[in-house]
Amino acid sequence: MSRRALILLEGNAYGSFAGLLYTQAAQRLDLRPITLSANPAQFYDLAADGLEVIRVDTSDLNALIDKCSELRAAYDIAGIMTAREAFYATAAKLCRHFDLPGPNPVSIERCCDKFVQRQLLAHAGIPVPAFKLALDAADVERSAAAIGLPVVVKPAVGTGSVGVRLCRDSDELAEHTAYLFGAAHLWRSSPRILVEEFAEGPLYYADLMGNEIFAIATSDFGPLPNFVIQSATYPAPLTDDEHKRIGDISLSCLRALCLGWGPTCIELRWTKLGPVVIEVNPRLAGGTNPRLAQLAYGVDFLTEHIKLAIGEQWNLRKRVSLIAAARMLNVDRDGILDRIEGDTRAAAIPGVTEVKLYVKPTTSIVRHGDYRDRIGHVIASSPTFAGTEAILDRAVDLISWSITPSEGASEDLSLKRQGR
Known part of the structure; x- marks a missing residue:
């Protein structure tokens, strides 16, 4: 009998490790994980573990x-999935072609277009920020004037806060518009920009599987005008009424977007008018969120997602109840990383469950104002919010690094990330 295989399109995005976690979860389910990638060299970590990575043009459905x-001749393909939003619709189309469990590719494609998504949500009466679509610089200027500064300006298609910026005045608006329409920003499709009202308030994420709300987390961004995640906590400290209101809106989003198969991550802000939907992501939350959910509830969300994708029974029954949180190590300047240390001491603190550094000394640091500014993270858990925060404070305070500025200045600038 052929061995059962799980096909993964591409793999982990920078700093998320989701692809690697999916392959490990597949192995625990006695599946052979096979990664298809246009650039197999980037998955040296998988190859080093003896896992199969095959070169193929992942932008070409045929x-x-x-x-x-070809692989079906050697394997029983049990499921096809991906850890990358850019390939979710493609994976869904492959599932349809091979009669495997998967989401509706049309719903995924509509949801991944932030403008189309906003139109559908607004039409359904779901609270979203005011928004307009812009196709050129003049459109951006007119849209911002109609909505009123400050506005958030971002690509209509994309993830990880790439190209997303708060524009507080006309100068910032002109600068960011020029960047997006210039050669520096890489577009996955034709340039289309979403200009939207800046919704202020605490940030929350609702994690769902199918039509079931699994968890609601909270997170913080670093200094504006960029949107770089600096912390995340499971679960969010909410009252029963707040939890219900976020849950109700989240389920309304699924109905409006014809979602409901597999994982969905919904980003909201609690404004002075109540919860407002920022984005609906038809996928598992990225970054450290899957690890935090597992620590907080004892549920391996990735494994349950794989079970769904291969047609097996999945179960989100919570087994523990802890407060799990992560702090991101984000850089605040460009240059050459001279040193980074303290991770071993931080990992030894009771309650710290994971310390990861993504870079090594001599690495060239170039800030982008998005998830790529992250050079590591620390995760901790305990029975209380205060306890988890105290553990993270101690751990992060032990980690330091130095960066020599790109201009060649000789001064050693020691950076230490403090607090949230």
């Missing part, structure tokens, strides 16, 4: 169908 058809 090429993927042909490759999967």
